[in-house]
Amino acid sequence: MSAYNGKYAEELMATAKYLATPGKGILAADESTGTIGKRLASINVENLENNRQALRELLFTAPEVAQYLSGVILFEETLYQKTQDGKPFVEVLKEKGVLPGIKVDKGTVEIYGTNGETTTQGHDNLGQRCQKYYDAGARFAKWRAVLKIGITEPSELATQLNAQGLARYAIVCQENGLVPIVEPEVLTDGDHSIEQCAAVTERVLAACYKALNDQHVLLEGSLLKPNMVTPGSEASCKASPEEIAKYTVRTLQRTVPPAVPGIVFLSGGQSEEEATQNLNAINALDTVKPWTLSFSFGRALQATVLKTWSGKKENVDAAQKALHVRAKSNSEATLGKYGTGNQEATATGKESLHVKDYNY
């Protein structure tokens, strides 16, 4: 048997292609209840459902933003929420040409015998859950695998478990109509060089694409959400956007088959401005790039928005404007057209958003 060729095949390919539209990217708004609690706490807002609802309404109804987004990743609770006026978020998004996506993994668990390495769970009844989400309007899914760099890490065991776990998730999604975003995040934690990050990322991505092939995943109906290739967060030398672009694209050229329509980077702990600059440099690079290179940013789209909002109704307008600024910048970056230093890079915009050993 070749790759998945069932009833959803054509739709999956069309959806993946749409998500990969040049000039558009993904807003990752799928923070779990626990994680969004930390964000709200940082702006002194209580972690209640109505506050979570208010934040997401702010994001999804922000004027002039939808044109820059092909999709938004949601947490399960959010998939079923509505605006204050009673309109389902899913409808709000769809009307604006933004596809709803859904986080389907259930977090990480430690792998016995390793030095704190993890694998990701969430396979149980995944098929049925995907069907439900499809019925609720979701058209793509996301699953985050996590690997770290250390003296003996990532181990072959961790690499294999995560790669196979991603592939299993991916085929189950496709069987149930959802385009799987494959996310094998290699954490920036550590003092390793950019070369080491490149070597590890290549190894991890190669394992992923072998596993995807083993499990008959239709690559044309999938997306990749990788880390950019950068030095570790504690490395003595920072790298320029051009260097990050060079290593990142080379890594992808060596591992990602052209059948994959789009690659949407995670922002990790990068500041809003850094993430945009790096994405821009990646797209400005004159080299072979058969997939689109865009964003799937959470923190790097929302940091300033959150601080500006601070949970207050009177700040919603300004907060939505902040989202517009970042979304537009990143859209330009996907075309390699982001100007030198956004004049509106606020203090928050330049703030590193790195949190050690990040758990969503």
Add this chain to the structure above:
Amino acid sequence: MSAYAGKYAEELVATAKYISTPGKGILAADESTGTIGKRLASIKVENVESNRQALRELLFTAPNVSQYLSGVILFEETLYQKTLEGKPFVEVLKEGGVVPGIKVDKGTVDLAGTNGETTTQGHDGLAQRCQQFYQAGARFAKWRAVLKIGVIEPSELAIQQNAQGLARYAIICQENGLVPIVEPEILVDGSHSIEKCADVTERVLAACYKALNDQKVLLEGTLLKPNMVTPGSDAPKVSAEEIAKFTVRALQRTVPPAVPGIVFLSGGQSEEEATQNLNAMNALNTVKPWTLSFSFGRALQATVLKTWAGKKENVEAAQKALYVRAKANSEATLGKYGGSAGASGVGTESLHVKDYKY
């Protein structure tokens, strides 16, 4: 450690890129002594060194042909042969802008416990052999792994053995300055459908690229020599467009863009078929980050051999026949072949031999 980055890295990348020049391709003239014997026998020519030398001199000195070739694969004996006037073949080729390559595998051996599946040998002392070949002027190498399609074939064992064998050969080549052509040939023997061939090809290529990554091969300094995706030799034929569609899709699903060029083997296809199929692939409007060209043996030489028939007085005509096919295939790499090569009797003849061994 990332991929090979040693002393030959830049040269390997440059060589692989040159071999992938659009409009050019490779002449596979690396038939072993045994195999070339069969070819010579078919035109009633004795398999002696002077005849083997004469044939290769005919090929390498054919006028106006080198512009269409970026490389020629040689058998070891040929690497050290000269023209009648005493000029080393290697020099003749280099002067024409044609890079000499060398076959380095030592044939296939059966895998116990399988149904006639094989793996390829030739790793012993490979590094030293590569060094010698480099000194003699070779700049790329070739190693042929063979898989077959059957009810339970290719087995995971055969795939893994051949993939790892190819990767091991590849890194050793690179460490010694030779660009490895990676050739995982899936035989056309059988009555399977084109879809089945596509499935198997995707599986095999995925295994190869995983193995190449495992063994730190520098993809930018390699080439791929795959089979086209076609129905089995005993199955109904399909159009060139369908072959193009399935072939390119299989490659899109498995071959990373870092690979600069893909050079197809012709298998048992006739000269004309091979050219038409190559043309259809290049005419396809889809994502193709690598060049798609030829590394043909039989599909470049069949008419040449028949025309030559071992006679000096036929050399010119035989060289012209090579020119016709080389030009046709060059146009095919640009998607511009109009079928003008004139499908002669031999040109349309199937060159399929069951269970083909070089």
